[in-house]
Amino acid sequence: MGKSLTRRDEDYSKWYNELVVKADLAENSSVRGCMTIKPYGYSIWEKIQAELDKKFKETGHQNAYFPLLVPKSLFEAEEKNAEGFAKECAVVTHYRLKNDEDNPGKLKVDENAKLEEELIIRPTSEALIWNTFKNWIQSYRDLPLKINQWANVMRWEMRTRLFLRTAEFLWQEGHTAHTTKKEALEEAELMNNIYAEFAEKFMAIPVIKGLKTESERFAGADETYCIEALMQDGKALQAGTSHFLGQNFAKAFDVKYTGKDGKQDYVWATSWGVSTRLMGALIMTHSDDNGLVLPPNLAPYQVVIVPIFKNEDQFAQISEVAQQIKADLQEKNISVKFDDRDTHKPGWKFAQHEMQGVPLRIAIGPKDLEKGTVELARRDTLEKSFVEQENLVNTIQSKLEEIQNSLFDKALKYRDSHITEVDTYEDFKKTLDKKGGFISAHWDGTAETEEKIKNETKATIRCIPENTDNEEGKCIVTGKASNKRVLFAKAY
Amino acid sequence: MGKSLTRRDEDYSKWYNELVVKADLAENSSVRGCMTIKPYGYSIWEKIQAELDKKFKETGHQNAYFPLLVPKSLFEAEEKNAEGFAKECAVVTHYRLKNDEDNPGKLKVDENAKLEEELIIRPTSEALIWNTFKNWIQSYRDLPLKINQWANVMRWEMRTRLFLRTAEFLWQEGHTAHTTKKEALEEAELMNNIYAEFAEKFMAIPVIKGLKTESERFAGADETYCIEALMQDGKALQAGTSHFLGQNFAKAFDVKYTGKDGKQDYVWATSWGVSTRLMGALIMTHSDDNGLVLPPNLAPYQVVIVPIFKNEDQFAQISEVAQQIKADLQEKNISVKFDDRDTHKPGWKFAQHEMQGVPLRIAIGPKDLEKGTVELARRDTLEKSFVEQENLVNTIQSKLEEIQNSLFDKALKYRDSHITEVDTYEDFKKTLDKKGGFISAHWDGTAETEEKIKNETKATIRCIPENTDNEEGKCIVTGKASNKRVLFAKAY
Numbered sequence: 003m004g005k006s007l008t009r010r011d012e013d014y015s016k017w018y019n020e021l022v023v024k025a026d027l028a029e030n031s032s033v034r035g036c037m038t039i040k041p042y043g044y045s046i047w048e049k050i051q052a053e054l055d056k057k058f059k060e061t062g063h064q065n066a067y068f069p070l071l072v073p074k075s076l077f078e079a080e081e082k083n084a085e086g087f088a089k090e091c092a093v094v095t096h097y098r099l100k101n102d103e104d105n106p107g108k109l110k111v112d113e114n115a116k117l118e119e120e121l122i123i124r125p126t127s128e129a130l131i132w133n134t135f136k137n138w139i140q141s142y143r144d145l146p147l148k149i150n151q152w153a154n155v156m157r158w159e160m161r162t163r164l165f166l167r168t169a170e171f172l173w174q175e176g177h178t179a180h181t182t183k184k185e186a187l188e189e190a191e192l193m194n195n196i197y198a199e200f201a202e203k204f205m206a207i208p209v210i211k212g213l214k215t216e217s218e219r220f221a222g223a224d225e226t227y228c229i230e231a232l233m234q235d236g237k238a239l240q241a242g243t244s245h246f247l248g249q250n251f252a253k254a255f256d257v258k259y260t261g262k263d264g265k266q267d268y269v270w271a272t273s274w275g276v277s278t279r280l281m282g283a284l285i286m287t288h289s290d291d292n293g294l295v296l297p298p299n300l301a302p303y304q305v306v307i308v309p310i311f312k313n314e315d316q317f318a319q320i321s322e323v324a325q326q327i328k329a330d331l332q333e334k335n336i337s338v339k340f341d342d343r344d345t346h347k348p349g350w351k352f353a354q355h356e357m358q359g360v361p362l363r364i365a366i367g368p369k370d371l372e373k374g375t376v377e378l379a380r381r382d383t384l385e386k387s388f389v390e391q392e393n394l395v396n397t398i399q400s401k402l403e404e405i406q407n408s409l410f411d412k413a414l415k416y417r418d419s420h421i422t423e424v425d426t427y428e429d430f431k432k433t434l435d436k437k438g439g440f441i442s443a444h445w446d447g448t449a450e451t452e453e454k455i456k457n458e459t460k461a462t463i464r465c466i467p468e469n470t471d472n473e474e475g476k477c478i479v480t481g482k483a484s485n486k487r488v489l490f491a492k493a494y
Numbered sequence: 495m496g497k498s499l500t501r502r503d504e505d506y507s508k509w510y511n512e513l514v515v516k517a518d519l520a521e522n523s524s525v526r527g528c529m530t531i532k533p534y535g536y537s538i539w540e541k542i543q544a545e546l547d548k549k550f551k552e553t554g555h556q557n558a559y560f561p562l563l564v565p566k567s568l569f570e571a572e573e574k575n576a577e578g579f580a581k582e583c584a585v586v587t588h589y590r591l592k593n594d595e596d597n598p599g600k601l602k603v604d605e606n607a608k609l610e611e612e613l614i615i616r617p618t619s620e621a622l623i624w625n626t627f628k629n630w631i632q633s634y635r636d637l638p639l640k641i642n643q644w645a646n647v648m649r650w651e652m653r654t655r656l657f658l659r660t661a662e663f664l665w666q667e668g669h670t671a672h673t674t675k676k677e678a679l680e681e682a683e684l685m686n687n688i689y690a691e692f693a694e695k696f697m698a699i700p701v702i703k704g705l706k707t708e709s710e711r712f713a714g715a716d717e718t719y720c721i722e723a724l725m726q727d728g729k730a731l732q733a734g735t736s737h738f739l740g741q742n743f744a745k746a747f748d749v750k751y752t753g754k755d756g757k758q759d760y761v762w763a764t765s766w767g768v769s770t771r772l773m774g775a776l777i778m779t780h781s782d783d784n785g786l787v788l789p790p791n792l793a794p795y796q797v798v799i800v801p802i803f804k805n806e807d808q809f810a811q812i813s814e815v816a817q818q819i820k821a822d823l824q825e826k827n828i829s830v831k832f833d834d835r836d837t838h839k840p841g842w843k844f845a846q847h848e849m850q851g852v853p854l855r856i857a858i859g860p861k862d863l864e865k866g867t868v869e870l871a872r873r874d875t876l877e878k879s880f881v882e883q884e885n886l887v888n889t890i891q892s893k894l895e896e897i898q899n900s901l902f903d904k905a906l907k908y909r910d911s912h913i914t915e916v917d918t919y920e921d922f923k924k925t926l927d928k929k930g931g932f933i934s935a936h937w938d939g940t941a942e943t944e945e946k947i948k949n950e951t952k953a954t955i956r957c958i959p960e961n962t963d964n965e966e967g968k969c970i971v972t973g974k975a976s977n978k979r980v981l982f983a984k985a986y
Contacts, residue, residue: 029629031560031561031622031626032565032568032622032625032626033561033563033564033565033613033622036561036562036563037561038558038559038560038561038626039558039559040558041556041557041558041641044556044557044558044559045556045557047559048557064533064536064537065533065536065537065540066530066531066532066533066536067530067531067536067539067664068523068530069523069525069528069529069530069662070528070562070615070646070648070662071525071528071584071662072525073524073525074591074601076524077591077601078599078600078601081599084601088590088591088592088601089590089591089592090589090590091589091590091591092563092586092588092589092613093586093587093588093589093590093591093603094584094585094586094587094615095585095586095587095588095603096584096585096587097582097583097584097585097650098580098581098582098583098585098650099566099569099580099581099583099585099612099614100580100581107570107573108570109566109569109570109576109580111585111587111612120591120603121525121584122591123562123586123615130523130524130525133524134523134524134530137521143837143838149533153646154562154645154646156562158589158590170561170562170563172559345635346635
């Protein structure tokens with residue numbers, strides 16, 4: 003600790019990697035592409051989980067747990083989905099190791115324990131879950147079926163980065179079945195809205211809601227809703243997706259229901275998920291050159307108290323005040339840590355808490371005891387002030403609220419100032435190069451043009467945004483007619 | 495639903511399997527030996543998780559997440575542990591599938607995507623975690639390190655049973671590191687005590703705390719503490735274990751710390767875990783021939799309200815009363831479901847809620863409206879009574895408490911009446927055969943005798959119980975001296 007980070011304007015990518023490790027969020031493991039989520043990072047993830055879980059349950063979803071491994075034959079059943087994930091899946095072929103006679107103390111695969119059918123570690127669980135839904139759904143009485151799963155999944159990515167792209171990651175995946183197309187579409191939209199509200203209100207991350215183009219859709223979906231956030235380096239990050247799966251999986255797994263009228267039909271489906279990738283979005287939305295900046299809603303502790311003392315007597319006196327403050331704050335449901343470690347000096351502690359993004363820091367020294375004050379430092383603005391101990395709880399309550407709102411406002415201001423409308427391909431490239439951010443432009447609606455732009459500029463269509471008016475225009479590449487602008491960006 | 499279960503005295507094993515499925519707790523999946531935990535079962539597991547997680551955090555543990563896959567070379571590092579798990583582990587050998595040219599639409603393993611080193615799906619995470627702890631621990635300042643992980647693990651069991659023994663299961667695994675042997679031993683004991691208290695106070699399952707014999711210990715442990723419960727069929731079930739790992743893993747992974755005195759030493763370790771197996775213990779401790787019986791602490795909903803009506807008008811009037819009761823109960827933190835489905839009749843609902851073990855059922859019919867009463871049925875005793883609506887909330891509060899206590903008392907009485915002291919091998923076999931339960935007997939302390947008894951009777955030493963006095967005696971098999979009775983039983 004105490005070592006500074008690479009500055010963002012020097013090397014944003016290096017800054018990110020260093021921050022994740024130095025703030026004790028996560029680190030690379032000895033397994034290629036897989037991360038270890040450290041306790042501090044994990045406790046932020048737990049807060050994300052708890053809030054989302056509450057929202058899922060409030061909207062009538064139930065949690066369940068399905069197996070980690072998917073038999074190859076099930077995986078193959080929905081063709082597009084299989085195609086989309088086959089090239090990056092971990093395959094279990096054997097179920098036993100044995101002693102390696104040639105290398106004492108070593109083990110090797112026991113070829114006598116080869117599986118008859120290979121098993122895939124789930125990259126996503128549609129195949130397995132729909133094969134199960136087949137048995138759970140007979141009649142309209144069984145619908146809607148609204149299930150969520152918190153789980154680990156695995157995609158064998160070649161280039162990995164902590165939180166943003168890892169071979170194994172944690173996520174939730176919702177899977178629902180409905181009697182009508184309309185109801186399934188509404189569910190997919192509802193969950194995208196829940197994600198958006200969660201991102202904005204809870205994580206203080208502004209997002210744009212929209213639809214993916216066909217080439218950017220989830221493999222197996224008829225429509226993919228998404229929320230797109232903008233990182234400080236001008237690159238977009240897909241923060242959550244919600245898919246309308248049509249009847250694709252119902253047909254692949256023969257899932258039919260009998261209606262009130264006695265007729266049979268395939269059910270309609272959705273799936274939706276967010277992952278530990280949100281941790282990456284969180285970091286890159288709010289943090290600065292001094293380290294992590296956390297919205298109070300997500301802080302493992304919102305306030306830290308650091309005592310400053312020269313002898314045992316002082317420490318005892320300060321402790322008494324600190325413990326009282328701690329109790330008063332906890333009574334108001336404010337989480338607080340009294341950092342009374344005698345193994346580290348105050349300066350070291352300050353640096354650590356700054357790196358870890360604790361929203362508010364209270365320092366109490368001998369002079370504060372005399373004056374009845376404390377020093378209060380705000381992590382996001384780095385402002386310090388002296389506050390009367392008497393008013394402290396109220397001050398902290400309002401500051402925490404202020405920080406939560408101000409982080410969102412700041413990020414929104416940045417995001418909004420980085421949506422650029424362009425009408426020519428030349429301006430498109432120039433903007434992408436010099437400013438980054440979202441570029442709002444007309445597109446002719448073809449996969450070919452989308453592909454050409456991607457190949458030439460690395461920018462992809464992040465989404466066809468909701469809530470924007472139609473507007474007649476011409477595709478920036480082909481000049482063909484277009485009736486709506488879409489949002490392009492380079493993306494994580 | 496509505497179909498009855500096989501009776502316990504007919505076929506206990508069949509009763510269990512049917513109950514798990516009919517109460518909607520879990521079912522077998524299309525993956526050999528792996529289960530799907532259904533929403534109702536999972537919500538019980540969530541309650542187990544929440545309570546344990548709180549207890550872990552209160553005692554200074556932090557959650558983290560480590561990778562699912564363990565490189566073979568790491569897995570090999572602690573020899574006994576590797577030996578203990580090598581024969582039943584799922585092995586990932588490839589990271590890609592490709593199209594099978596011979597079978598259009600099918601996929602096959604891509605031999606060009608063979609891993610250089612095989613990866614094992616974690617059967618337990620000591621190897622991976624200790625390889626990580628190596629980087630986290632340098633000085634006494636980093637200790638104690640007290641980590642817990644909620645995760646899925648996999649052991650390729652040949653004979654599986656829902657919850658009791660499945661290839662994949664969910665669990666928590668605690669892993670701690672300490673400066674002294676004493677502190678590590680205290681931690682291992684503390685966690686075993688926490689498990690015991692949780693089992694008894696929260697799950698209403700009486701347990702016996704003790705130590706495992708050397709042959710029953712966790713592979714890699716110097717000492718294994720355990721809690722042992724007794725099922726209704728007289729078989730024991732190991733409900734949780736807490737291991738003192740000595741310096742075995744510290745040595746295998748070279749994890750040393752520098753003390754205050756500047757000297758280096760290996761750290762001392764513990765690990766401890768409980769799993770979805772607890773669901774099996776729960777079912778087999780309390781349930782009856784009508785289905786699941788749940789202690790109120792673990793019930794997804796503690797009270798269900800079933801309306802009984804012949805027309806819309808009646809339904810509207812009953813609904814109003816039911817909604818008020820629901821609100822009043824929720825205010826007292828009692829979870830309640832108003833089963834207002836119009837797709838099922840009251841009798842069907844009664845049967846379902848009985849099968850699913852809802853502790854209290856309220857039925858409200860037209861006569862109840864007139865009289866200002868409701869019918870209250872208790873799941874554990876099947877007693878019914880009419881209660882004034884006015885007193886309902888108080889009655890329910892006290893009934894729930896009563897049920898929680900009475901389930902424990904009943905199970906304790908059964909357990910205590912099934913601990914039999916025997917002094918001859920003949921009596922041992924006779925008791926095991928006719929009565930089952932725990933058999934308290936003298937044993938000469940050798941693995942040979944233990945093995946002989948196991949081979950001849952299928953009974954194992956469940957534990958060397960804590961809190962029992964020493965007593966001079968003679969081994970029931972060899973007649974050699976013994977100074978303490980140990981507990982034998984057939985076990986799940």
